[in-house]
Amino acid sequence: TQLLEQSPQFLSIQEGENLTVYCNSSSVFSSLQWYRQEPGEGPVLLVTVVTGGEVKKLKRLTFQFGDARKDSSLHITAAQPGDTGLYLCAGTGSGNTGKLIFGQGTTLQVKP
Amino acid sequence: GAVVSQHPSWVICKSGTSVKIECRSLDFQATTMFWYRQFPKQSLMLMATSNEGSKATYEQGVEKDKFLINHASLTLSTLTVTSAHPEDSSFYICSARETSGTGELFFGEGSRLTVL
Numbered sequence: 269t270q271l272l273e274q275s276p277q278f279l280s281i282q283e284g285e286n287l288t289v290y291c292n293s294s295s296v297f298s299s300l301q302w303y304r305q306e307p308g309e310g311p312v313l314l315v316t317v318v319t320g321g322e323v324k325k326l327k328r329l330t331f332q333f334g335d336a337r338k339d340s341s342l343h344i345t346a347a348q349p350g351d352t353g354l355y356l357c358a359g360t361g362s363g364n365t366g367k368l369i370f371g372q373g374t375t376l377q378v379k380p
Numbered sequence: 381g382a383v384v385s386q387h388p389s390w391v392i393c394k395s396g397t398s399v400k401i402e403c404r405s406l407d408f409q410a411t412t413m414f415w416y417r418q419f420p421k422q423s424l425m426l427m428a429t430s431n432e433g434s435k436a437t438y439e440q441g442v443e444k445d446k447f448l449i450n451h452a453s454l455t456l457s458t459l460t461v462t463s464a465h466p467e468d469s470s471f472y473i474c475s476a477r478e479t480s481g482t483g484e485l486f487f488g489e490g491s492r493l494t495v496l
Contacts, residue, residue, distance in 0.1 A: 310487035373423035
């Protein structure tokens with residue numbers, strides 16, 4: 269069974285601070301996705317990383333895929349209250365089903 | 381962009397009744413859809429993979445007789461929670477994988493089930 273360990277699970281910081289969320293596994297994933305979810309809504313895709321060592325930037329968010337494609341990180345620079353939400357990493361499982369396996373999620377609170 | 385719609389978005393029912401939740405891909409075909417369950421402040425837990433025209437594949441620990449899945453067309457999958465009990469109260473989310481093109485996965489808005 270492929271598992272994704274996401275940390276930290278809860279994070280409360282002040283506006284302007286930087287933070288990093290980690291997503292680790294002992295398994296290799298063909299791709300990793302990062303989602304953000306607001307309460308009462310479905311998750312919204314932020315980015316997909318496919319190539320080992322890949323780095324993608326989305327404004328103040330930087331996503332990195334590990335060289336071995338077993339881990340990923342999300343770094344937010346100068347966090348703002350609008351960044352508050354649940355961040356989820358998810359990996360496409362092995363085999364032909366293509367099912368998405370989610371990490372435990374990181375609840376981020378950015379205080380003004 | 382592609383849209384996946386869930387209905388109802390929220391439902392309240394009495395214990396012992398059955399509730400059906402629909403997941404529709406509005407502008408694309410989806411051979412495969414996935415059903416997730418999410419408890420408050422927790423991540424999404426995959427329940428089953430819904431395959432058009434065939435039986436769903438359930439994850440370990442998920443009762444297939446309790447959570448009936450039907451994927452009768454390329455744009456519709458349904459999840460029926462049978463004989464619902466308060467512990468079935470949860471947020472249920474579906475996702476649909478585009479059959480053609482990139483095979484990208486799109487999520488529905490979720491359905492909040494409360495069993496009294």
